[in-house]
Amino acid sequence: MASDDHTILQMRGITKTFPGVKALQDVTMTVRRGEVHAICGENGAGKSTLVRVLSGVYPHGSYEGDILFEGEPCRFRSIRDSEAVGIVIIHQELALSPYLSIGENIFLGNERCTHGVIDWTATNKEAAALLARVGLDESPDTRIVDVGVGKQQLVEIAKALSKRVKLLILDEPTAALNDDDSAHLLALLRHLQGQGITSIIISHKLNEIAAIADSTTILRDGRTIETIDMHGAVPVTEDRIINGMVGRDLAHRFPPHTSHIGEEVLRVEDWTVHHPIDRSRVVVDHANVTVAAGEIVGLAGLMGAGRTELARSVFGRSYGTSISGRVLVHGREVHLRSVSDAISAGLAYTTEDRKRFGLNLIEDIKRNVTSAALHKVSRRGVVDASGEVTSVERYRRELSIKAASLDVLTGKLSGGNQQKVVLSKWLFTDPDVLILDEPTRGIDVGAKYEIYELINRLADAGKAVLVISSELPELLGLCDRIYTMSQGRITGEVARVDATQETLMRYMTVEKRGAAL
Amino acid sequence: MNALSTLPKGSQPSDVEEGGLGEYLGRNLRQYGMMAALLVIVALFQVTTDGRLLVPNNVASLIQQNAYVLILAIGMVMVIVAGHIDLSVGSVVAFLGGLCALMISNHHVPWLLAVILTIVLGAVVGCWQGFWIAYVGIPAFIVTLGGMLIFRGLAIVLVGTTVSGLPDGFNAISNNSLPSWLGFVGGLDGVTLVIGLVAIGGLVLSNVRARRDLVRNELKTEPFVAFVGRLVLVGLLIAVVSYLLAKSTGGMPIVLVVVGALVVIYTFIMGRTVFGRHIYAMGGNLHAAELSGVKTKRVNFMIFVNMGLLAGVAAVVTTSRAGAAVAAAGTNFELDAIAAAFIGGTAVTGGIGKISGAIIGALIMGVLNMGLSIMNVDTAWQMTIKGLVLLAAVAFDILNKRRAGTQ
Numbered sequence A: 001m002a003s004d005d006h007t008i009l010q011m012r013g014i015t016k017t018f019p020g021v022k023a024l025q026d027v028t029m030t031v032r033r034g035e036v037h038a039i040c041g042e043n044g045a046g047k048s049t050l051v052r053v054l055s056g057v058y059p060h061g062s063y064e065g066d067i068l069f070e071g072e073p074c075r076f077r078s079i080r081d082s083e084a085v086g087i088v089i090i091h092q093e094l095a096l097s098p099y100l101s102i103g104e105n106i107f108l109g110n111e112r113c114t115h116g117v118i119d120w121t122a123t124n125k126e127a128a129a130l131l132a133r134v135g136l137d138e139s140p141d142t143r144i145v146d147v148g149v150g151k152q153q154l155v156e157i158a159k160a161l162s163k164r165v166k167l168l169i170l171d172e173p174t175a176a177l178n179d180d181d182s183a184h185l186l187a188l189l190r191h192l193q194g195q196g197i198t199s200i201i202i203s204h205k206l207n208e209i210a211a212i213a214d215s216t217t218i219l220r221d222g223r224t225i226e227t228i229d230m231h232g233a234v235p236v237t238e239d240r241i242i243n244g245m246v247g248r249d250l251a252h253r254f255p256p257h258t259s260h261i262g263e264e265v266l267r268v269e270d271w272t273v274h275h276p277i278d279r280s281r282v283v284v285d286h287a288n289v290t291v292a293a294g295e296i297v298g299l300a301g302l303m304g305a306g307r308t309e310l311a312r313s314v315f316g317r318s319y320g321t322s323i324s325g326r327v328l329v330h331g332r333e334v335h336l337r338s339v340s341d342a343i344s345a346g347l348a349y350t351t352e353d354r355k356r357f358g359l360n361l362i363e364d365i366k367r368n369v370t371s372a373a374l375h376k377v378s379r380r381g382v383v384d385a386s387g388e389v390t391s392v393e394r395y396r397r398e399l400s401i402k403a404a405s406l407d408v409l410t411g412k413l414s415g416g417n418q419q420k421v422v423l424s425k426w427l428f429t430d431p432d433v434l435i436l437d438e439p440t441r442g443i444d445v446g447a448k449y450e451i452y453e454l455i456n457r458l459a460d461a462g463k464a465v466l467v468i469s470s471e472l473p474e475l476l477g478l479c480d481r482i483y484t485m486s487q488g489r490i491t492g493e494v495a496r497v498d499a500t501q502e503t504l505m506r507y508m509t510v511e512k513r514g515a516a517l
Numbered sequence B: 001m002n003a004l005s006t007l008p009k010g011s012q013p014s015d016v017e018e019g020g021l022g023e024y025l026g027r028n029l030r031q032y033g034m035m036a037a038l039l040v041i042v043a044l045f046q047v048t049t050d051g052r053l054l055v056p057n058n059v060a061s062l063i064q065q066n067a068y069v070l071i072l073a074i075g076m077v078m079v080i081v082a083g084h085i086d087l088s089v090g091s092v093v094a095f096l097g098g099l100c101a102l103m104i105s106n107h108h109v110p111w112l113l114a115v116i117l118t119i120v121l122g123a124v125v126g127c128w129q130g131f132w133i134a135y136v137g138i139p140a141f142i143v144t145l146g147g148m149l150i151f152r153g154l155a156i157v158l159v160g161t162t163v164s165g166l167p168d169g170f171n172a173i174s175n176n177s178l179p180s181w182l183g184f185v186g187g188l189d190g191v192t193l194v195i196g197l198v199a200i201g202g203l204v205l206s207n208v209r210a211r212r213d214l215v216r217n218e219l220k221t222e223p224f225v226a227f228v229g230r231l232v233l234v235g236l237l238i239a240v241v242s243y244l245l246a247k248s249t250g251g252m253p254i255v256l257v258v259v260g261a262l263v264v265i266y267t268f269i270m271g272r273t274v275f276g277r278h279i280y281a282m283g284g285n286l287h288a289a290e291l292s293g294v295k296t297k298r299v300n301f302m303i304f305v306n307m308g309l310l311a312g313v314a315a316v317v318t319t320s321r322a323g324a325a326v327a328a329a330g331t332n333f334e335l336d337a338i339a340a341a342f343i344g345g346t347a348v349t350g351g352i353g354k355i356s357g358a359i360i361g362a363l364i365m366g367v368l369n370m371g372l373s374i375m376n377v378d379t380a381w382q383m384t385i386k387g388l389v390l391l392a393a394v395a396f397d398i399l400n401k402r403r404a405g406t407q
Helices: A047-054 A079-084 A102-106 A120-133 A149-162 A179-194 A206-212 A238-246 A307-314 A339-344 A354-358 A365-370 A385-398 A415-427 A445-460 A472-478 A501-508 B021-027 B029-048 B056-081 B089-105 B111-136 B140-159 B168-175 B190-216 B224-247 B254-272 B274-284 B286-291 B296-322 B333-343 B355-374 B379-406
Strands: A007-018 A021-032 A036-040 A064-069 A087-090 A167-171 A198-202 A215-220 A223-229 A264-274 A282-292 A296-301 A321-329 A332-334 A347-350 A433-437 A464-468 A481-486 A489-495
Touching: A007 A047, A021 A036, A021 A047, A021 A198, A021 A215, A036 A047, A036 A179, A036 A206, A036 A238, A047 A087, A047 A167, A047 A198, A079 A087, A087 A149, A102 A120, A102 A149, A120 A149, A149 A179, A167 A179, A179 A198, A179 A206, A206 A238, A215 A238, A223 A238, A238 A501, A264 A307, A264 A464, A282 A296, A282 A307, A282 A464, A296 A307, A296 A445, A296 A472, A296 A501, A307 A347, A307 A433, A307 A464, A339 A347, A347 A415, A354 A415, A354 B286, A365 A385, A365 A415, A365 B274, A385 A415, A385 B190, A415 A445, A445 A464, A445 A472, A464 A472, A472 A501, A481 A501, A489 A501, B029 B355, B029 B379, B056 B089, B056 B168, B056 B224, B056 B254, B056 B274, B056 B296, B056 B333, B056 B355, B089 B111, B089 B140, B089 B296, B089 B333, B111 B140, B111 B168, B111 B296, B168 B254, B168 B296, B190 B224, B254 B274, B254 B296, B254 B355, B274 B286, B274 B296, B286 B296, B333 B355, B333 B379, B355 B379
Parallel strands: A021 A223, A036 A198, A036 A215, A087 A167, A167 A198, A282 A489, A296 A464, A296 A481, A347 A433, A433 A464
Antiparallel strands: A007 A021, A007 A064, A215 A223, A264 A282, A264 A321, A321 A332, A481 A489
């Protein structure tokens, strides 16, 4: 298939595999010259992976498939290669050096210089011209820390322009912006479009996509579902996009289960949390959550909705500042000032990122399992080595952790087995409430089923379980009741019988005040 | 009732790895490598010094001269495993040594009481540094760099240049040996022989018991040959050292008893107690330790209190060895202790490290000191050689890890 003048980019049959997970499977996407092309999908659908393949973050050879840019096949070994042909990606986490000036950042790695000596006149002059193009009214020698996130985003775009960008990729550019900054950014994309710059924008904000995109490609489970022409005969609604994002078969992926719901165990009331560094930012906004014994409750939300922040702030204030609200366990108010307070109150929390926050990867299975309740196998501060082994051995057998022995380092286990070690560790504390944050992330399908079964058994044993997940089918298949969060607020509470992916997605995308545009 | 009782019985774990001798040695290359390196270095000096290195009296003074490294390395391993560093121990030794000598000579405090007070004051110094590190959150590098200057300055203020005239009882700690209560057996000191035998017995007994526990719990054990080989090797080492010491003029050096006791106590603390476990957990993954309810501030504080306490012991040993407190005492002690810990296999990034490793590291440093001195090698070259040995040991470690990682 030859590309014509109207097509700037073609990606064909892109497949990218990570150990144990197929992130992209035969993805195809065509971008027309001069358009704004949106990519939509749930968390984990493969959006970021796709643009990383495109920009050379994942080098040629680490994926299968072809990329044609302006009709030429691309074999990028690094970001430098893709930038050389005019493809520039701006990541969600901005790549700016905070204590350097705007001008220095724009030309970082691409300095205006003669024989290695910086030409400050050229730097500042050219920077000023680029800032004018993106409509940023700041001096080039202002430091990055002294301007807000919205303006930093514009600096990134100016930096892209300095590299003679033809195709600009923005990964969730408005996620951290307020409404005014978002509106300005989207207007700028339109303006650049007039200058012939094509953009690909990844966004969760469907109203933005409906307003700005010329076409929208929808990804689901690492596959292309469809590309919608936004200017077609039938106007494209947000519901139309949601349908594409979530439609999928749920049968047989979840073990059947009927919950026997008992008395309320955990109640969180009027819970408000502020960001630990930017104290003016409200991360969790007057949230109310309850979980009963034997009940599995879901917490749905898109990235940045505040789910993990809610869980960790309740779990012994391990996140956030200026926390207010009440936590009740078995109807009695508790003040959980530290993680050990939370553990003694009967709470357990498994993190979304096992490797960074959940496990000591250079330590063995048994020491990881006992690490949250070492007092249970020790007397007067001395660990009973035999007792430890006997206790941990039980968990290995009953959770069927597959390892040669309990001495194996957890860093050497598969994702599923690592997750079982984490679950063993928290079951060993004998909790009443389990908060499971993304319990099946990065785990293969077979191990996922085992984890689901385990969660069901825990509920049957009378535990109150709160599951945080980005996979809506998982929540629908597992939970008795589902809360949705958006921008720090609980925006909905739906019983399983009433819940569909469409209703959840609608609640999850509720904006704080009206539309962004 | 625990929730687990309702869980289904899972499948049996995959077959227990048997692991041959070669594979076992490969995996434990680091530990055995360092032991072998120590033996090679000893053998090398034995040749180059015409056998003078292992003359009984030299073995005794090797231990007496290097006791401070052995003691400080114990505390330093704990500090480094937790992910910190302590640059102040040399200055703290000088400061505490000065206090100890002044208590005895100017204030007529009985020397035994002064020794105890010095160790307590060491813990107080540790509280000071631990407070800034654990509760204020200043990196240990900065706090102990400050401490290095603060305590060196205070030591000079206190001591001037020298405080001497310390009682014989005090000086005996690092210079004399245990009295020969048991007489001599064929020219060998009885007390030394008994201590040697007790040490070997304790070693064998504790290892056999540990192995029996492992077998009973169906855990992976080292291959039987390696187990016996290791015991024979270490036992032989103790036997040879005991024999040489028993033949030396005094017999069992008093400091060796002190060091031996500390090694046993701290090996137990790091291997068997909740405190030790928390140190490894924090060094391996601080976030995970915090989210597991480990009181990380308290543990950090206690690590530095302990380091101060051991610096107190080292101060007593050093002052006793010199027979006087000197303002310049303890210079570079922190570097010796840090080097010993790293040579002994402690990970730069924290989370990994053993007391036994640091002891071997400290002995390597000590033997190098002694051997090079006997050979009349200039101190400038001694420093250079020790620096290269440190570099080689850590490079070996990193390359070995990389090789294991790519397999």
